[in-house]
């Protein structure tokens with residue numbers, strides 16, 4: 315197993331809509347290393363472009379927080395519907411030392427393929443629903459901080475420029 319370097323804010327791959335996956339065996343070769351990287355970095359989710367891969371899939375594992383959870387793979391996921399609204403603090407391995415409370419739908423209906431290629435449509439809520447929304451954003455070239463108000467976004471602009479330049483901000487910020 316190997317740990318990938320994390321692609322940071324400022325890299326154009328993080329602003330790209332990733333390529334739809336047609337060859338599932340091809341991504342299964344990468345999945346173990348994706349999980350290994352995510353655990354090494356103490357993340358709950360990791361999108362392929364965060365490790366430099368232009369393929370539309372993400373891995374998620376929140377089992378440290380919810381004991382009936384397990385490592386999941388979402389291939390070509392799409393959010394089909396949503397209900398409610400919830401505020402939750404988010405962070406991102408590609409935007410180190412910044413955290414911000416973000417409003418998002420409370421429940422989302424997600425279509426995706428699993429690692430066997432089986433198609434699912436399933437509602438998710440709570441922490442898992444939140445992490446899925448964060449990762450689906452990544453696969454579409456969107457960051458959680460894109461959901462901040464312009465005033466709040468302005469507070470972190472300088473730190474984002476530092477991350478783009480050096481890989482880390484000079485100071486952390488929690489919004």
Ligand code: NI
Nearest residue numbers: 405406407408
């Ligand atoms: Ni992220």
